Amino acid sequence: MSAVLPSAADAAAPVRQSAHWTDRVAQAALLGVALALVALLALPLLTILLHAVQGKAGEFVALDNFIAYARTPALLTSLWNSLWVSALVTLIAVPLAFGFAYALARSCMPYRALFRGITLIPLLAPSLLSAISLIYWFGNQGVLKQAMTAVGIAEIYGAPGIVLAECFAVFPHALMILVTALSLADARLYEAADAMGTSAARKFFTITLPGAKYGLISAALVTFTLVITDFGIPKVIGGSFNVLATDVFKLVIGQQDFSRGAVVALLLLAPAVVTFAVDHYVSSRQTAMLTARAVPYRPKRAPKYDAAMTLYCSLIALLVLAMLGMAVFASFASFWPYKLTPSLRHYMLGLVDAEVGEAFLNSLTMAAGTALFGTALVFCTAYLLEKTKGMDGLRAIVRLLTMLPMAVPGLVLGLGYIFFFNAPGNPLNPLYHTLTLLTLCTIVHFYTTGHLTAVTALKSLDSEFEAVSASLKVPFFKTFWRVTLPICTPALVDIARYFFINAMTTISAVVFLYAPETKVASIAILNLDEAGEIGAAAAMAVLIAAASATATLLFMSLAWWIGRRTQAWRGNER
Amino acid sequence: MAKAVEDHAPPNGAGVAPYVIELRRIRKEFGAFTALHGIDLGIRKGEFVCFLGPSGCGKTTLLRIIAGLEVQTSGEVWQNGHDISRLPPAQRDYGIVFQSYALFPNLTVADNVAYGLVNRRTPRAQVDARVAELLKLVGLPGCQKKYPSQLSGGQQQRIALARALATSPGLLLLDEPLSALDALERVRLRQEIRALQQKVGVTTIMVTHDQEEALSVADRIVVMNDGVIEQAGTPMDIYREPASPFVADFVGKVNVLPARVASGALRVGALSIPCDGEDREARVYLRPEDVLARPIAEGDAHVFDARIEKIEFLGSYCHVKVAAPALEQNKLTVYLSLNYLSEQSLSVGSPLKLKLLPERIKVF
Numbered sequence: 001m002s003a004v005l006p007s008a009a010d011a012a013a014p015v016r017q018s019a020h021w022t023d024r025v026a027q028a029a030l031l032g033v034a035l036a037l038v039a040l041l042a043l044p045l046l047t048i049l050l051h052a053v054q055g056k057a058g059e060f061v062a063l064d065n066f067i068a069y070a071r072t073p074a075l076l077t078s079l080w081n082s083l084w085v086s087a088l089v090t091l092i093a094v095p096l097a098f099g100f101a102y103a104l105a106r107s108c109m110p111y112r113a114l115f116r117g118i119t120l121i122p123l124l125a126p127s128l129l130s131a132i133s134l135i136y137w138f139g140n141q142g143v144l145k146q147a148m149t150a151v152g153i154a155e156i157y158g159a160p161g162i163v164l165a166e167c168f169a170v171f172p173h174a175l176m177i178l179v180t181a182l183s184l185a186d187a188r189l190y191e192a193a194d195a196m197g198t199s200a201a202r203k204f205f206t207i208t209l210p211g212a213k214y215g216l217i218s219a220a221l222v223t224f225t226l227v228i229t230d231f232g233i234p235k236v237i238g239g240s241f242n243v244l245a246t247d248v249f250k251l252v253i254g255q256q257d258f259s260r261g262a263v264v265a266l267l268l269l270a271p272a273v274v275t276f277a278v279d280h281y282v283s284s285r286q287t288a289m290l291t292a293r294a295v296p297y298r299p300k301r302a303p304k305y306d307a308a309m310t311l312y313c314s315l316i317a318l319l320v321l322a323m324l325g326m327a328v329f330a331s332f333a334s335f336w337p338y339k340l341t342p343s344l345r346h347y348m349l350g351l352v353d354a355e356v357g358e359a360f361l362n363s364l365t366m367a368a369g370t371a372l373f374g375t376a377l378v379f380c381t382a383y384l385l386e387k388t389k390g391m392d393g394l395r396a397i398v399r400l401l402t403m404l405p406m407a408v409p410g411l412v413l414g415l416g417y418i419f420f421f422n423a424p425g426n427p428l429n430p431l432y433h434t435l436t437l438l439t440l441c442t443i444v445h446f447y448t449t450g451h452l453t454a455v456t457a458l459k460s461l462d463s464e465f466e467a468v469s470a471s472l473k474v475p476f477f478k479t480f481w482r483v484t485l486p487i488c489t490p491a492l493v494d495i496a497r498y499f500f501i502n503a504m505t506t507i508s509a510v511v512f513l514y515a516p517e518t519k520v521a522s523i524a525i526l527n528l529d530e531a532g533e534i535g536a537a538a539a540m541a542v543l544i545a546a547a548s549a550t551a552t553l554l555f556m557s558l559a560w561w562i563g564r565r566t567q568a569w570r571g572n573e574r
Numbered sequence: 575m576a577k578a579v580e581d582h583a584p585p586n587g588a589g590v591a592p593y594v595i596e597l598r599r600i601r602k603e604f605g606a607f608t609a610l611h612g613i614d615l616g617i618r619k620g621e622f623v624c625f626l627g628p629s630g631c632g633k634t635t636l637l638r639i640i641a642g643l644e645v646q647t648s649g650e651v652w653q654n655g656h657d658i659s660r661l662p663p664a665q666r667d668y669g670i671v672f673q674s675y676a677l678f679p680n681l682t683v684a685d686n687v688a689y690g691l692v693n694r695r696t697p698r699a700q701v702d703a704r705v706a707e708l709l710k711l712v713g714l715p716g717c718q719k720k721y722p723s724q725l726s727g728g729q730q731q732r733i734a735l736a737r738a739l740a741t742s743p744g745l746l747l748l749d750e751p752l753s754a755l756d757a758l759e760r761v762r763l764r765q766e767i768r769a770l771q772q773k774v775g776v777t778t779i780m781v782t783h784d785q786e787e788a789l790s791v792a793d794r795i796v797v798m799n800d801g802v803i804e805q806a807g808t809p810m811d812i813y814r815e816p817a818s819p820f821v822a823d824f825v826g827k828v829n830v831l832p833a834r835v836a837s838g839a840l841r842v843g844a845l846s847i848p849c850d851g852e853d854r855e856a857r858v859y860l861r862p863e864d865v866l867a868r869p870i871a872e873g874d875a876h877v878f879d880a881r882i883e884k885i886e887f888l889g890s891y892c893h894v895k896v897a898a899p900a901l902e903q904n905k906l907t908v909y910l911s912l913n914y915l916s917e918q919s920l921s922v923g924s925p926l927k928l929k930l931l932p933e934r935i936k937v938f
Contacts, residue, residue, distance in 0.1 A: 472690030
């Protein structure tokens with residue numbers, strides 16, 4: 001044994017542990033994940049930046065493109081249109097959703113699960129489904145066209161249609177955030193207020209509203225961002241009303257003006273990044289608000305109030321069903337509006353004549369691929385980040401990259417993919433136009449939500465599992481396989497379902513990336529609509545919704561089956 | 575606190591079991607905060623050592639450094655004569671039980687206990703036999719097929735112990751293993767852990783903030799505070815001969831009285847006790863049980879009058895707070911038996927005579 005170290009050694013560099021070979025495996029895996037995320041996310045986004053400061057010939061032009069943009073009145077009009085439409089939708093949809101969420105979380109209204117289920121239906125179809133429905137209700141041959149002109153709106157195409165359709169499309173998103181916010185109430189505050197004889201209105205303004213403040217901010221920001229970056233609805237019902245999202249498409253696909261397209265893309269990125277930053281801040285405040293000692297709020301029966309809430313929710317649910325129902329009805333109508341007898345004409349036309357059948361198969365393939373590989377990538381990455389050690393610098397970068405997709409609208413991501421993967425010098429160029437790239441793009445597009453689900457599941461596990469395994473000389477991957485993965489299967493199914501549904505319904509990212517043979521169903525709907533085949537478009541949208549609904553049911557039964565097989569140990573949990 | 579770091583490891587002399595674990599100048603910094611200021615400690619084969627201290631004293635950090643779960647900023651960890659300072663946890667030899675038990679919830683008790691055995695390519699029958707043996711050892715035979723969630727906290731703790739011992743490690747690390755249990759279960763389990771440790775003979779380090787727990791199970795207690803070792807010694811040493819005011823205060827109850835050392839005597843109020851040392855202000859540390867109410871004979875030294883101010887009834891014994899004119903009205907807590915109180919019909923306000931045991935007084 002050596003003698004006691006001289007004191008000079010105290011000033012030496014900190015002791016570093018030598019890595020076990022299993023640590024090296026984990027680090028190599030993390031490196032792999034980092035490279036994948038850089039190639040699939042960071043580089044495409046950087047390419048957009050690059051294009052924004054390049055001229056037609058690829059020369060550096062600093063901010064010339066931005067200046068040129070600011071001098072184009074047509075484009076400025078689009079910017080203004082985008083802004084006010086998004087703001088208006090936010091002003092309408094968020095209060096409506098707040099009322100609905102309030103009824104769900106704070107009343108004893110009957111059939112709450114049913115009401116909630118109905119309002120979540122729009123998530124199963126591409127957002128443009130509501131636009132198609134609106135055309136049937138209020139379009140030139142719409143059922144309620146007369147009524148609409150009577151209130152002074154000349155036609156649905158343009159701003160009115162976009163606003164109305166977007167309200168339906170974003171409603172479930174805002175609702176989910178607000179329900180969460182309103183469910184996090186501390187009953188003790190209300191009991192204290194009651195003990196002091198506080199009026200209902202005062203309780204609402206002094207306890208409820210401040211408590212849900214962060215949820216409201218978050219819902220408003222998410223709504224605004226979803227609307228400003230949505231492509232499908234303005235494309236279908238926007239008519240000659242231009243917005244940023246449709247501009248990007250026209251500039252890049254129509255005019256091949258990559259530089260200006262990049263500028264608009266950056267404009268779209270701005271609100272999303274702000275939303276992301278604020279939301280991040282807000283959610284950290286939100287969790288800090290509710291302490292572990294809070295007593296959950298339980299609504300009490302109040303017949304009149306409950307009845308009023310039921311009435312309100314029924315009205316909203318009815319509107320949602322009317323939207324969906326019209327699309328379903330019209331998709332089966334033989335010849336709108338003259339012959340409404342049911343037929344499968346539109347389905348035949350869409351699936352056979354317009355070869356949407358193939359697109360539909362592509363969609364299913366892509367959705368399955370996204371669900372499978374996306375879940376695997378998301379979960380493994382989350383595991384490596386949460387449960388392994390070493391390479392702290394790289395870890396921080398990967399963490400950032402996993403959160404970034406939340407701040408990147410699909411349209412911007414898709415644009416980045418064209419710029420990056422279509423570049424002749426890129427060794428990954430062969431991927432361009434393939435279903436593989438569409439799948440990868442979709443995985444990245446919806447990455448963050450899956451990641452957060454995985455992280456939540458992993459964080460709920462005892463943090464010492466890995467330490468125990470190491471002390472028992474069991475490599476981490478064995479514990480991953482035997483313990484971590486089985487415990488997290490419910491979360492995995494959730495992530496897979498989320499990926500699948502979104503891959504079925506997404507338009508914005510993939511609209512730049514498909515080739516004729518890799519067209520997916522949601523894009524095929526756009527094309528049918530463009531060709532004037534709105535009946536077929538409605539039919540295909542209904543078909544996607546049906547597929548998504550079926551998939552949801554399948555995933556739910558899968559979760560149930562897995563739960564019975566692998567979660568037996570949860571049975572007697574205290 | 576400017577305090578020299580003492581070498582708490584006794585010299586590695588002949589006739590004494592060699593150190594199994596030796597810590598040399600272990601220092602740990604978290605950014606600007608120094609959690610451990612150069613810890614030196616040796617632990618002998620078969621010893622049961624408790625790291626005792628208030629939360630934030632660095633005891634858990636030290637345990638995790640021994641386990642390789644944290645990396646010391648500087649200093650060395652030696653095990654069985656090998657420098658293991660840089661080895662990852664998987665290459666060190668120890669079993670560990672955490673406060674949370676960290677049992678794998680989706681595996682049965684048998685699979686949990688066998689977790690480290692299966693990996694070592696042991697034949698199945700042998701694994702099963704070893705699991706049965708371990709479960710018997712921890713007093714839970716026949717619960718192989720149960721899941722952790724079907725067991726009580728104490729039972730889960732025993733399974734965690736069985737799992738840690740399964741691979742017969744040379745060192746057992748226990749990180750506050752009893753703090754999640756209720757009071758009765760803690761007392762029972764700590765004796766079981768001690769008995770088990772004696773039976774298996776495994777060198778054990780337990781981290782705890784509960785001084786009673788440490789006193790009752792340890793061969794040696796290492797009292798830590800603010801990242802330094804205040805004292806390391808047998809439970810009796812720690813209790814009877816605390817090396818610092820902190821130790822005296824942290825381990826057991828103690829009365830603290832202002833005093834003065836002057837011309838060869840310690841003066842506590844009106845009492846005077848022979849004491850050498852320079853003249854200075856001092857503080858006297860006096861355990862409640864070292865102030866006697868009986869037997870007091872006529873002519874005994876260090877006897878003084880006191881008056882009862884408060885009686886805290888705790889069953890067979892009472893904590894009695896007294897004030898004594900001889901102590902300049904400083905309050906003193908003494909332990910009196912319930913029998914004595916009722917024999918003498920003592921209640922709040924009653925006068926009584928008390929006697930100090932000067933040899934038990936600690937002066938700092």
